Each structure stands twice: as structure tokens, then as C-alpha cells.
Amino acid sequence: MKVAVIGVGSMGRNHARVFSELPEAELVAVSDADAKQADAAAEKFGARAYTEYRELLEKEKPDAVSIAVPTVLHEEVGVAALESGAHVLMEKPIAATVEEGQRLIAKAKSAGRKLMVGHIVRFNPAIQALKQKLAAGELGRIFQVFCRRAGPFPARIRDVGVVVDLAPHDVDLMRFLTDADPVRLYAEIEQRLHTDHEDLLWGVLRFADGITGSLEINWLTPTKVRETLVLGERGLFRVDDLTQDLYFFENAQAKDVQWATLQTLKGVSEGSMTRFAIPRFEPLKAELQSFLKAIQDEKPVPVSGEDGLAALRISLALVESGQSHRVIEFNN
Numbered sequence: 001m002k003v004a005v006i007g008v009g010s011m012g013r014n015h016a017r018v019f020s021e022l023p024e025a026e027l028v029a030v031s032d033a034d035a036k037q038a039d040a041a042a043e044k045f046g047a048r049a050y051t052e053y054r055e056l057l058e059k060e061k062p063d064a065v066s067i068a069v070p071t072v073l074h075e076e077v078g079v080a081a082l083e084s085g086a087h088v089l090m091e092k093p094i095a096a097t098v099e100e101g102q103r104l105i106a107k108a109k110s111a112g113r114k115l116m117v118g119h120i121v122r123f124n125p126a127i128q129a130l131k132q133k134l135a136a137g138e139l140g141r142i143f144q145v146f147c148r149r150a151g152p153f154p155a156r157i158r159d160v161g162v163v164v165d166l167a168p169h170d171v172d173l174m175r176f177l178t179d180a181d182p183v184r185l186y187a188e189i190e191q192r193l194h195t196d197h198e199d200l201l202w203g204v205l206r207f208a209d210g211i212t213g214s215l216e217i218n219w220l221t222p223t224k225v226r227e228t229l230v231l232g233e234r235g236l237f238r239v240d241d242l243t244q245d246l247y248f249f250e251n252a253q254a255k256d257v258q259w260a261t262l263q264t265l266k267g268v269s270e271g272s273m274t275r276f277a278i279p280r281f282e283p284l285k286a287e288l289q290s291f292l293k294a295i296q297d298e299k300p301v302p303v304s305g306e307d308g309l310a311a312l313r314i315s316l317a318l319v320e321s322g323q324s325h326r327v328i329e330f331n332n
């Protein structure tokens, strides 16, 4: 399959590297408005360089493209790629606004091409293992999901605040793990160091089925933290996204309790802790492979445009709640 990458900045370069290593893909070209970036990536990964992405689409006619240009350009570049006949993997967030995201989805439908959104956290091996365990009922009912994504200030991100940049990761993760959408949310946001946008968020979400969600996101923490906690009837799962570790803290009261009696469980006590041995792999590689496989097998992509749009819509609602100090309700 002939593939290309449009936008080879800090994220797009990784797409180009991974595609160049995949036997099922041939990286034919890269494009970047900055000629130096385009040339450097093209030389490193054995592809042709373009500064005009429209010229790339016309001349190379790639079967599939990854788009990693700044978020405000996602719609423009995505529409052009879909119109050229390419399947599109769009970096997250799907677009800068809900309307732009909707237009991208509509274009993919009318062009009969696949649109996948790069919600990479789903492809972390520890998250994949956690999802399998939840789906197998190993936790029983889920009570709460807590995501922490904090770290130092990224000087290069100027166009959006921390919520639009990072919250789509966690909001998508919460939807993925619970198979539910929020019915309402509330957020507190703060702007401490960023000149134009918020750089701190505390969010509280209520999902269908009564699951509660908590989000702690900021660019003010002098060490990188990526943690997901899922609490349920049988205990607590903890994922460290950085080390790709998955732990389970067992509720000793639920040990050996069968399904029928789990409903009548009355207590919680400290049981054993397990760290699962999970084979580690690069999430981006798994993401791009699943995109190519969906195209080859003519199957739905694992993260759809609608998933990307839901993550964006909820992230923007968090900003709105933080600005207006109001609870936002959703009619799903």
C-alpha cells in the first residue's frame, strides 16, 4: 500500500518512521510547509519531499495518508486527501471545531474512504490488556475512572490550550474503557503560565450507567504523569501509561464471589496486588498497523471519525464549563 505523511513535525516524523519500517506499507512521500523538515524526513526515511501537500496528492496518488499538521489545518488537509481518493488517518483531535469534524466525517462518507482518528492511548499495550479484562468481566461493574495527564509546559504548542490538546486522549480513553458516553460534566480550568489559553483542568464527568469520571490535566507539573485508575466491584486497576504497566489491587471481599452474589457484596478490604506481565510494543506502530489492516480487510477502523468527534465535543464542553462555571448536560 502506498502511504504518505502530511506534516512531519514532532508527531508526523514518527508516523513517517513507523510507516518506513512496516512491511505492509511503502512510504512514498512526505510533505511539510517547511522545506527543511520535509527534506530531512524524506532523506531519513527514503521518500520524496513536497512542500505543497496538494502536489503530493496529485503526483503520488497515495492509497493512505497520515495527517499531522497543526489542528487548525486538519479539515482543509483532510478534505483534500479524501477527495484525492486516499484513506486518512488524522492525528487527534479530529479538528479544531465540532463543525469541522462533522464536515470531515461527511466527506469521508461521500468519498467512500476511511477516516480514522489517532487516539493513540487506546493502543498502549497496558490499556489494551485492561480493556480485555474489563470486557471479560474481571472487575465486575465499573464505579469510577480517573485519568491523570500532567507534565511540563510544551513551549511549541501555542494554538490551543491544554484541554483541547490533551483532554481528547483521556475523554476517548474513558469512552473506550466504559463503552459509555457522559451525560453531564463540570470543570474548573485555570490559566497560570500560558499567555493565551488554559493550562490546568479538573474535570468531573457522569457517564450513563452511573459511572463517575475524574480528569486531572495540566501543563504545570515538573514531571510527566500518565495514570489511569479504574475502580469497580472486584477491585482497582491501575495503568502507568509511561511504563506500560498494569496493576490490579484486589478487593478481598469479592475474592471467589460468584456473579450472582456479587450484587449483594457489602464490603471492601485489601487483598493481593498483581502486576501483569504484558508484552510491550510501540502504540503508534499498533495504531498504524490497525489502520492499514482495516483498509486491506475492508473492515471498520478501530477509532472512527465519530469517536474522534465525540472526544472533541466533550473536550470543548469541558472548556465551556470551566469558562462559564456551569454544569453541561448531554442528550445522547
Ligand SMILES: NC(=O)c1ccc[n+]([C@@H]2O[C@H](COP(=O)([O-])OP(=O)(O)OC[C@H]3O[C@@H](n4cnc5c(N)ncnc54)[C@H](O)[C@@H]3O)[C@@H](O)[C@H]2O)c1
Pocket (backbone or CB within 6 Å): 006, 007, 008, 009, 010, 011, 012, 031, 032, 033, 034, 037, 051, 053, 068, 069, 070, 071, 073, 091, 092, 093, 118, 119, 120, 156, 165
Ligand atoms: N497522538 C499524540 O499523542 C499527538 C502528539 C503530538 C501531537 N499530536 C497532534 O499532531 C498534530 C501536529 O502536532 P505536532 O506536535 O507534530 O506539531 P508540529 O508543529 O511539531 O508539526 C506540525 C508540522 O506541520 C507542518 N505544516 C504546517 N502547515 C502545513 C501544510 N499546509 N502542509 C504541510 N505541512 C504543514 C509544520 O511545518 C510542522 O512541521 C496536532 O494535531 C497535534 O494535536 C498528537
